[in-house]
Amino acid sequence: MTKKNALYCQSGGVTAVINATACGVIETARQHADEIGTVYGAKNGIIGVLREELIDTAHESDADIAALRHTPGGVFGSCRYKLKDLTEQRKEYERLVEVFKAHNIGYFFYNGGGDSSDTAYKVSKIADEMGYPVACIGVPKTIDNDLPITDTCPGFGTTAKYIAVSIKEASLDVESMAESSTKVFIMEVMGRHAGWIAAAGGLAGQTHDDPPQIILFPEIPFDETAFLDRVKHSVDQYGYCSVVVSEGVRYPDGRFLADAGTRDAFGHAQLGGVAPVLANLVREKLGYKYHWAVSDYLQRSARHLGSATDVQQAYAVGKAAVDLALQGRNSVMPVIRRLNDSPYEWDIAVAELKDMANVEKMLPRDYITEDGFGITDKCRRYLQPLIEGEDYPPYSRGLPKYVRLKKVLAEKKLPNFDV
């Protein structure tokens, strides 16, 4: 049997640690050079496979690959491009297998969320049908923490740490200013469907009195009166109020607050965010001075505040993906299994891709306090270990030393294909 090559592909929104997974894949593959030939990285995700744009990682030094462990963003490029139905988009799936054949790919590592599991699963099926079997291994990634089965998703822990640290710091600021100035601080966080990231804000406080005093989850319909009462109560009691709000919070009728019909001077609809909508409400109804922040991409790229747990897990799933491929497994994903809460103990288990695909794990109702504005002890026990440990990048001249790869493309062997 000739030695097969490997193809690694980043998919969907990137995270601060997805490159740690890439590092785990490439370093582990390099340790098995007798079994795995070249490791290619798809340029801009699955689009790059369709276009036959494969980055040959053999041109990258060991030191540069090692530096991926502490470099945020998606080093090979990612994409939002969902391959849907095998019938509807059969041409695309067949193209993928053609590219695999042309470059002797025997191992396909697809690093993404629920959609990506679905794609990897279908790729594996069609490759089989076409008589060119490939080990299709999904590798988990998403700051949204909404994949089933796995204890957590690499990328989430660092985002969670960033959110908890940020709201803790900003709350100290607003508390200092509240007597004569800003009384309400609102921080908007990601998580359009599931409130995991918003919940992480709750880790900033250890007691009921600690900020944030209010968390708004996408799972809980927005109750304007209850929210305003709570803000007022907090300002009365503590002098200020600190709020973490998910971008996905909705009115009881299902509309997003972020799409509240905000218009610019020309009457054009203005999209997002929810933080200014809430701030305006606070001003109109309670008259408090406010500040608001939208951390947006900062929260998913803040590698400077990496959770050591998260970085270790991101690397571990990359390593495990290669190990699984070498064991001849197919259509599977290495996942994280929790063995103990405190001290946190975990190992790597294996899930079937078909079980990972297209299932969103929402925040359970018993992770949210009865009043809907905070997290329960059960939630805290779950979240706490995920932000633990500090994994700092190296610095030079005051800035983190993030690596840029050479990204040399392999020679194309097939006709062009329009994507």
Place this chain on the structure above:
Amino acid sequence: MTKKNALYCQSGGVTAVINATACGVIETARQHADEIGTVYGAKNGIIGVLREELIDTAHESDADIAALRHTPGGVFGSCRYKLKDLTEQRKEYERLVEVFKAHNIGYFFYNGGGDSSDTAYKVSKIADEMGYPVACIGVPKTIDNDLPITDTCPGFGTTAKYIAVSIKEASLDVESMAESSTKVFIMEVMGRHAGWIAAAGGLAGQTHDDPPQIILFPEIPFDETAFLDRVKHSVDQYGYCSVVVSEGVRYPDGRFLADAGTRDAFGHAQLGGVAPVLANLVREKLGYKYHWAVSDYLQRSARHLGSATDVQQAYAVGKAAVDLALQGRNSVMPVIRRLNDSPYEWDIAVAELKDMANVEKMLPRDYITEDGFGITDKCRRYLQPLIEGEDYPPYSRGLPKYVRLKKVLAEKKLPNFDV
């Protein structure tokens, strides 16, 4: 001569390192217990002095005072309350001196920006007039970096580091996504009048091709056509565009972009930010998918990313303030004097409060590139050392260990005074 007490007061917007200055003041005073009695911290700034709400720091342990060095926010509380004219607000000034007398205050440390220098100067004058001389020492602080004479302002270096690191990280993210999704990322930063904080974003890039590709300064009137051309050029050339924008950017007619007349669904004017206004413009005129962030208070409380240079300087001005008071100086402020760019060398010099008051130091035109969208080498040489060195807080269970003081109030000795 009986031993006099000291009063330390935080003023205006707080910073990530203003407590490092408090630490410098209190630790240095404790080393001179033979000359300085109790150190009081004014609760919520000058308002607390007027109300005779003085926190007795003798109740705080050495360990807790030492922990102020790495704790953001304003530990005693700050305020936005400007004492204006000596004639108009004579009653307030006289009240301050009454409180000084009642608590045997011989040293008054006022930690703030330009307005605060003005206040401290006037307090010193009226105390003299009233025959109760007090050593009034200003201590510099502001993330805006807009004080005259001093090389930089404690608080700015850490904010600058946060902005440079954040835009560097987020740019890696948008670059990864740009092929099929977000092409433009816009990060709004503080600095309503002076572009120092926006300029710090420029440190993220080492070469002309590095992000951010565009910086918008309050000193440069917004040219919509030139901006959009530049965004398009960047997307054409690099695949994406990363923008740092100051909240203080204005149209040529002087209106803030942030006050661009945005209305909510009910037709109410919605205040700030400039990032969504620009994002909307990019979408309307160029059709690119965008993301935007407003870091707001996060940028001035991000002690987790402290600049070692900034922390050292913040402590040093606190220490120097006490030393100056003990030397019998009055109406002065310790400032930072630059001796060399690289390696950065600095020491503490002394400025007169009257020269510090009410002067805003703007970004010089030759710190901004000719096209108005970037920083020059001269600016880079100035800014670079201010973000250097990492001064991490200690962590426990994944979060920085920020201290909370006991904040025991001294017994009041005077009748109430309405503020």
